[in-house]
Amino acid sequence: AKQLVVLYASQTGTAQEIAKNIQAEAEQRGIQGRVASMNEFGFDSLTAAHPPVLIYVASSTGDGDAPDNSAKFYATLRRKSQPGGLLAGIAFTGFGLGDSNYTRYQYVPRAIKQRLLDLGAAQFYPVGEADEVDGIEEGVDKWLEGLWPALRKAVQPEGAAEMAGVPPLPRCRVRLVWRESGDGGAAAARPSEAGAPGGAELAYRDPDGQYSLEQPFWAPVLHLELDIAGSGMRYAPGDSVGVLPRNDPALVEALLRRLELDGEAVFDQQTGGGEHLLPHLRAPCSVRAALTGGVDLTGPPRKSLLRLLAEHCGEAGERAALLRLCSRDGRDDYGRQMVAGRPSLLQLLRQFPSCRPPLDALLDALPPLAPRMYSLSCSPLECPDKVQVAFTVVRYSTEQYGQHQGVATTWLHGLCEAIAAGAQPAAAAALRLPIFLRRGGAFGPPDSLETPLIMIGPGTGVTPFRGFLQHRRAQVAAAAAGGCVAGGTSSTKGPAWLYFGCRREDQDYLYREDLEGFQADGTLDRLHVAFSRAQAHKVYVQHLMQQHAAELHDMIARQGARVYLCGDGAGMARDVHACLASILQQQGGL
Ligand SMILES: Cc1cc2nc3c(=O)[nH]c(=O)nc-3n(C[C@H](O)[C@H](O)[C@H](O)COP(=O)(O)OP(=O)(O)OC[C@H]3O[C@@H](n4cnc5c(N)ncnc54)[C@H](O)[C@@H]3O)c2cc1C
Incomplete structure (x- = not known):
């Protein structure tokens, strides 16, 4: 991992100012770096540890002399006894300030460049120059334009640039406009719920x-x-x-601390065409409200989020690791770590401590809280x-x-x-x-009470069938009383069966009283419960269904029963479907 070092040789303070601005902007762009005068940093530090990425900003003083805060560094750099490859591995660029009214114009900056090259350092971006006569700022701004992409490449560790299939950096579509404190509005900000359909x-x-x-x-x-x-x-x-x-308040507070954000700060979104770009964040919105009710902080991180986080890592190794996770090459790692591991945003930010994403891009990259x-x-x-x-x-x-x-x-x-x-x-x-x-659409009880029902709902999958059976009981009662009830057209009712499954009778038998009550009052004709852990071998609903293969086949094939299945057990729907198919095949001789 390469560290950025921004050094200045400054007499009047102009070069120092430019150097500090470069370091600050680099940090904003996720590249951490250090800024110091050349003497403060010291020549020996250049060769001490890992070769850094060096940017220098230098001026001359007097008759082509080095400014005071760089004289010692400059003298050591120019010492003839320095070995040729001393600065090999250092990538550098620089910017020289000068005044063409003086004869030794750009003398020190040019001498620094030459010595760096002589000692084996490699120029990663052309050294720029500005003349006081034409205006310093204009020259600096022009040079800076091309610096950032070149710097990004220079700080990247080897191999990261060639990683295959790294997605492009998502463009941030929003701009947050901060409200003055005491400007109000935060209390009214209720992300998500106000914007919900039919909320x-x-x-x-x-x-x-x-x-x-x-x-x-x-x-x-x-x-x-x-x-x-x-x-x-x-x-x-x-x-x-x-x-x-709502997201867990403890998670939100920890995230606010990690991102060094003020939860009370209130923002508006800059409205391009008069429309909110992030409609799930009803502006004006406090940062805390946005993180609590607006965005998903715990779903599996999307690749576009990882790409964004990579962009804002100051530490090159962390950046490379995140780039790999969102690249085509890193597909397996992504599946193993992100999809199966499901880190929260906070866990990711703790794993990559140099990552400091800006809030606007982060809110844009996080999915709405569904x-x-x-x-x-x-x-x-x-x-x-x-x-x-x-x-x-x-x-x-x-x-x-x-x-x-x-x-x-x-x-x-x-x-x-x-x-x-x-x-x-x-x-x-x-x-x-x-x-x-x-609306449940087709997933509702049949219009006629005569239609036989086969309901299969292990675990919380039984919940809609409690509703079906309550409905059926009321319809039967109304039909018996001679009343007319919407949805019930007959008093001769077809059979209703329910298959329910849980671990043990005394542990997770959901709605037991209700289900046994439906059976006792005749609303439900057969209640079959599979207790998966009550015996040595596991018993699931499909095992019980197999035991009633002939009757189930008759209900479906001859009586036109409607079969309902509800639940989320891994593979449950597939297994039950396979069981029904095999029953129809065996019994029907298909
Ligand atoms: C039409 C419909 C009806 C539903 N009805 C019900 C219902 O009646 N009762 C009910 O409880 N739920 C029901 N659900 C599911 C419910 O909507 C939620 O998905 C569920 O409650 C989880 O929400 P959560 O926010 O607490 O969990 P989330 O924060 O969304 O986390 C859940 C996710 O965590 C992951 N996960 C969960 N367990 C594991 C594990 N062991 N290993 C790895 N990853 C895991 C899965 O990806 C899962 O999707 C229904 C869903 C739909 C679409």
């Missing part, structure tokens, strides 16, 4: 404390009820509810003013980055914890959650 804020008003821990042994599964009375929301079984989550969907576990016929869901609190660890927790489920768990633990009644909690409804 609504709902008061939690249940008096009895309807949050409950279904089972505390394994990953907790929570049942959550939300009061939608007066919201105008109308739902059907099979619909799901979208929740706009709403999380939850299947409704109720029916509007039984719960017209509520929506109910059940969710597993996501916790897992990866080999590469340790413990992880799901964004939405951890947030919801935190909100409900005191209520679930009995420390606080739900009514007193006065929680308000931003939610919206999404």
Whole structure:
């Protein structure tokens, strides 16, 4: 890894000023470097450690003499006894200041360049010159234009430049305009929820404390009820509810510290054509609000984000490692470390401590924090003013980055914890959650009660079927009472079967009372539960289905049953589908 050193030989302060500006801009561009007068730095330091990338800015004084703060360095550099290859490995460029009214114009800067070349250093970008007579600033600005790409290459370690398939640096599309402190607006900034489709804020008003821990042994599964009375929301079984989550406040605070950002600072986005380029960040927005509710901080890092982070690493080795991760050559590493490891943005920034990305580019590169969907576990016929869901609190660890927790489920768990633990009644909690409804479409109970139902829902996959069965119970009751209920057209009902799966009967049997209740009152004809860990060999829903192959075949092939499958177990859907296909094949002689 090559370090940048910016040295000046300055009599009046002009060369010093230019050198400091170069170092500051380099840092802004993610290249860390040191700036010093030549004497301060010392000639010996040039050869002491790894050969640096050197930029010098020099002027002359008197009759072609070196300025005072560089005289010793200059004399040592010019010593005839210095061995030829002494400065081999050093990449350099420089800029000379002079006044062509003097006879020894550019004498010192040119002498420095010549000596560096004599001693084996390599010029990585042409040395520039400016004449006081024409104006120094103009000359400097022109020279600086070409410096940055050349400097970037010079500080890169060998091989990094040839890495195949490094994506281009994403262009930052936004400009943040900071508000004066006390200018207000931050309190009104509510990223995500205000911009959500059909977003609504709902008061939690249940008096009895309807949050409950279904089972505390394994990953907790929570049942959550939300009061939608007066919201105008109308739902059907099979619909799901979208929740706009919040990132963990501890993560946000740690990120603010790492990026040295003021969480209270409020910004607007510069509006190009009058439109917000990042609509998920409702400006004016505080930095804390943007990081809390606006952007995804924990999803697998995208390659464009890694490319951005690489650009802002001051340490060349870190930059090269990030470039590799987002390159075509580094595809396997990306899969292993980023996709399987799932580091959060904070973990990445800790892994690459020299990385200092600017906030505007970072907000542009991070994906919006997505709403999380939850299947409704109720029916509007039984719960017209509520929506109910059940969710597993996501916790897992990866080999590469340790413990992880799901964004939405951890947030919801935190909100409900005191209520679930009995420390606080739900009514007193006065929680308000931003939610919206999404239609289930074809995933809803059949129009006719006569149509046989086969429902397969292991784990939290059972939740929509609780809703289906509540609906069916209400329809049957209404039909029996001679009433007319939307969705129910017959009082002769077809068979309804449910396959549910969990680990153990006493641990994670979700909605047990409800399911057994549906069976007891005849809403459900058959309830089959696979307890995967109750015996030495694992038993899953498809194993039970195989045992009922002939009946299932009859229901599907002869009676026209509708088959529903819900759940997220790895490979579960594939295995159940294969099981059904084999049943139809065997039994139907296909
Ligand atoms: C239509 C629909 C209905 C849904 N209904 C329900 C429901 O009723 N109940 C329910 O609990 N969920 C349901 N989900 C899933 C739910 O939307 C969320 O994805 C889930 O709750 C996780 O959200 P989170 O923000 O807590 O986790 P996130 O922060 O999004 O993290 C979850 C991600 O972490 C990764 N991950 C999780 N476990 C591991 C592991 N062991 N190893 C490696 N990586 C892992 C996976 O990539 C996973 O996508 C539904 C999803 C959809 C689309």
